[in-house]
Amino acid sequence: MGLLRSILTLFLVVIVVLTGIFVGIQVGGAIYSSPPSLPQLDPNVYWGPGKYKEDDITIKPYQIAISKEDVKDLKMRLNLPLRLQPSVEGTAFTYGFNSGTLEKVIEYWRKEYDWEKRETHLNSYPHFKTEIEGLNIHFMRAKPIVESGKQIKVVPLLLIHGWPGSFVEFYDIIPKLIEPQEGSDVVFEVICPSIPGYGFSDAPAKKGVGTLEAGQIFLKLMNRLGFNQFYLQGGDWGSLIATDMATMYPDNILGVHLNMFQANTPGVNAKWFLGNFLPSGLFMDPKDEPKMYPMGKKLSFLAAESGYMHIQATKPDTIGAALDQSPVSLGVYILEKFSTWxxxxxxxxxxxGLLQEEFPIALDAMLDNICIYWFTGSITSSTRFYAENFNEKFFQGRELDIIPCNVPSGHAAFPEELMVQPKTFIAHKFYDIVTYTDMEVGGHFPAMERPLLLAADLHKFVSLVEKRKILDQSKEKLNEL
Structure with missing residues (x-):
């Protein structure tokens, strides 16, 4: 009898605790009392080599011009005999890059890929550099094309890439952003920077440049270009940088649009855990539950796909040195992510899937991206970005994650993204969700895979925000009368 009473008591305690968490989640949107204050960043920090010196604020035109010697060196390294072990029968890509496929890719890279032609393509939009916080920051700029007399508003857009991507991700989507689209009242002036340590942006010489610090650099870049208010769009690291900027600088950010997004708050984590055991429909629409469950399968997939993250967050210079010795090594490491993601x-x-006709990204475009990493020698500094973000502060809990983002937000949920949260989850972080779109197809690189879908969703989001601004201004004028 005593044992039964203890079991019943324990059961009631569990029910009370779960009920309390549930009520707290549903009513309060989180299980913490109030968010902390915004972190303070040093506005005069210096990430360049040596001692502090004033920035050269000149905006200088830049052209991608890889020397003939570097191109010749790449071809020489590609032509070295491959040292490959035969793949285990029946493993396909489950063990990583299939050696037979790699032979075909390298053969194409050796004989058919033409860097000189691709370089001309990459220079089809103007490039620039300017010094910010001791670093030369590279960016691409695409101005809108609008016929005179058309009632189209031009708005500035900061477009931010991730890893293992670069500014190369955006060549297919930019035409759909700078030209008027049916059903949209806006076109964009696109500013596409390279994250510090990526591509043609300088690598920080000192520790400490994470998403917050990159966000401050990009805010200074936009202000230097004359944009005190602007929109943001990003995925992967670009999503995290954009989210941090929207949270930190709400007066500067008109809206933030993300194709990879996640809320990391106590309320969200409690919902995810409890939703695995409690009845369907309590925390989200049942149609959204496949995004999060079964939890074991989702976690297993993330574990299988995040091995790279662990080594890059702990020993970036080791993996960077290995990849920097051979374009084949670099290529296989990056292309494998394009396959699975x-x-x-x-x-x-x-x-x-890489060599199949229906694969959504052209092999030339993926090789362009790899060549940018190779010619700039930036794979090591790009992997260091993981070490700067997944450090002791991250594991102690990022305070910025539980500070609400109050600027208008748009979210494009692509079904093959590594992790997709439902609207009820991200509402714990984003307090003004204007659009949330479940895409029919697409994965982690939508600007390359599905540029029409991503561009259309971005146009829809910004058009709605701009219409709402006009309505709010009209209401203010009426109130003044």
Whole structure:
């Protein structure tokens, strides 16, 4: 009898605790009392080599011009005999890059890929550099094309890439952003910078440049270009930088649009855990539950796909040094991510989907991206960005994660993204969700995979925000009368 009473008591305690958490989540939106204050960043920090010196604020035109010697060196290294072990029968891409597929990719890179032509393509939009906080920051700028007399508003847009991407991600989507689109009242003036340590942006010489610090650099860049208010769009690291900027600088950010997004608050984590055991429909629409469950399967997939993250967050210079010795090594490391992150089922295909006609990204475009890493020698500094973000502060809990983002937000949920949260989850972080779109197709690189879908969703989001601004201004004028 005593044992039964203890069991019943324990059961009631669990029910009370779960009920309390549930009520706290549903009513308060989180299980903490009030968010902390915004972190303070040093506005005069210096990330360059040596001692502090004043920035040269000149904006200088820049052209991608890789020397003939560097191109010749790349071809020489590509032509070295491959040292490959035969893949285990039946493993496809589940063990990583299939050696037979790699032979075909390298053969194409050796004989058919033409860097000189691709370099001309990459210079089709103007490039610039300017010094910010001791670093030369590279950016690409695409101005809108609007016929005179058309009632189209031009708005500035900061477009931010991730890893293992670069500014190369955006060549297919930019035409759909700078030209008027049906049903949209806006066009964009696009500013696309390279994250510090990526591509043609200088690598920090000192520790400490994470997403927050990159956000401050990009705010200074936009202000220097004359944009005190602007929109943001990003995925991968670009999503985290954009979210931090929208949280930190609400007076400067008109709206933030993300194709990868996650709220990391106590309320969200409690919902995710409890939703695995409690009845369907308590925390989200049942149609959204496949985004998060079964939890074990989701966590297993993330564990299988995040090994790179652990080594880059702990020993970036080790993996960077290895990859920097051979374009084949660099290529296989990056291309494997394009395979799996584009569609989860690609691990079951012998070529990872990369060589199939229906693969949504052209091989030339992926090789362009790899060549940018190779010619700039930036793979090591790009992986250091993981070490700067996944440090002791991250594991102690990032205070910025539980500070609400109050600027208008738009979210494009692509089904093959590594992790997609439902609207009820991200509402714990984003307090003014204007659009949340469940896309029919697409993965982690939508600007390359599905540029039409991503551009259309961005146009829809910004058009709605701009219309709302006009309505709010009209209401203010009426109130003044």
């Amino acid at each position: 584009t569609h989860k089922d690609n691990t079951q295909k012998p070529d990872g």
